[in-house]
Amino acid sequence: MSKYKTLLLLIVLATALANVCAKSPVRIKDIATIRGLKDNQLMGFGLITGLNGKGDSKSFKLTQKMTANLASNFGFKVSEEDIKSKNVAAVMVTANISPFSRVGDRVDITLSSIGDAKSLNGGVLLQTALKGADGVVYAAAQGRIIAGGAVTETETTATIPSGALIEKDVVSGFYDYENHTMSLVLRFPDFITANEIVSAILTLNSELKVGASDAGLVSIILPEEEEKNLVGFIARLEALTVTPDNVAMVAIDKKTGVIVAGTDIVIQQCAVSIPQIQVRVGRDDYEKNKPSFEIATTTVGELVALLNSGGLETTEIIALLEAIHKVGALNCRLIIL
Numbered sequence: 001m002s003k004y005k006t007l008l009l010l011i012v013l014a015t016a017l018a019n020v021c022a023k024s025p026v027r028i029k030d031i032a033t034i035r036g037l038k039d040n041q042l043m044g045f046g047l048i049t050g051l052n053g054k055g056d057s058k059s060f061k062l063t064q065k066m067t068a069n070l071a072s073n074f075g076f077k078v079s080e081e082d083i084k085s086k087n088v089a090a091v092m093v094t095a096n097i098s099p100f101s102r103v104g105d106r107v108d109i110t111l112s113s114i115g116d117a118k119s120l121n122g123g124v125l126l127q128t129a130l131k132g133a134d135g136v137v138y139a140a141a142q143g144r145i146i147a148g149g150a151v152t153e154t155e156t157t158a159t160i161p162s163g164a165l166i167e168k169d170v171v172s173g174f175y176d177y178e179n180h181t182m183s184l185v186l187r188f189p190d191f192i193t194a195n196e197i198v199s200a201i202l203t204l205n206s207e208l209k210v211g212a213s214d215a216g217l218v219s220i221i222l223p224e225e226e227e228k229n230l231v232g233f234i235a236r237l238e239a240l241t242v243t244p245d246n247v248a249m250v251a252i253d254k255k256t257g258v259i260v261a262g263t264d265i266v267i268q269q270c271a272v273s274i275p276q277i278q279v280r281v282g283r284d285d286y287e288k289n290k291p292s293f294e295i296a297t298t299t300v301g302e303l304v305a306l307l308n309s310g311g312l313e314t315t316e317i318i319a320l321l322e323a324i325h326k327v328g329a330l331n332c333r334l335i336i337l
Helices: 003-023 061-073 191-202 230-239 300-309 314-326
Strands: 032-034 040-049 089-097 106-113 124-131 137-144 157-166 181-186 209-214 217-221 249-253 258-261 270-273 278-281 292-295 333-336
Touching: 040 061, 040 137, 061 089, 089 124, 089 137, 089 157, 106 124, 106 137, 124 157, 181 191, 191 209, 191 217, 249 314, 258 300, 258 314, 270 314, 278 300, 300 314, 314 333
Parallel strands: 249 333, 278 292
Antiparallel strands: 032 181, 040 089, 040 124, 089 106, 106 157, 124 137, 137 157, 181 217, 209 217, 249 258, 270 278
């Protein structure tokens, strides 16, 4: 398949998908989140041992101090000067935990060297306390770093799947019991979509008080009977469907030449000229000495199809779309990747 046909096929598939998504109802769960439900970031300082001479050098004093402190916790008196081994490395340990993490749950951790270690591969992370932004310890991390098949000799970052154990429950507050209120945050703020969500929620219970304070936030005041069964109410709420009205976009990946556009994106009257050709949308004034394309309808998909049939390079098509957008004739948001 030629590159022109490949580009055209990608346009057709993306356009068809965008059109279906635009007209099909989706669950509220898929386009909005409950305010207050968020992941929490944890961080801690740790030591990795067993690095076979590839750890931090003795000139990196933090590793020596951490090792000496660790030894003292177990009753050994070791001075920093006595630590000459290069089998140990100091690392930052980070993790993300869900808003409903409970004691005993396991989460993945990421390690990154903060010294001059040559590699972390094959080492063992010693027990490391992971704290949240509030300074409270929520998890303890420990485990062996298993090198993959494609790692290099200078791998200074690593991950340990399920390498941390939750030590304290994390329960995010998503309901205001004092004001009997909960809120939805739209992933893509839009006034029309927010209004659609308000209308859909009112079908659950006539006693609900629902309102959108802006394009991205919908607040709900619950009556007493719904407040007694929050889980049941939220389950019914998230299952409601609405038809979102998203902002029209054209996305262009200049590396691959892929262009993604919706079928409802209209091109206004314009004429765009490049050294090879001239493209006219509803215009009569054009240069007679250049090959010219004229389109009767004015959508991005049809324009790209026409240019493909004329044998234009992908870079030329992208340049034309950018030029049309710059003069204000492309009624959408243009994203260049």
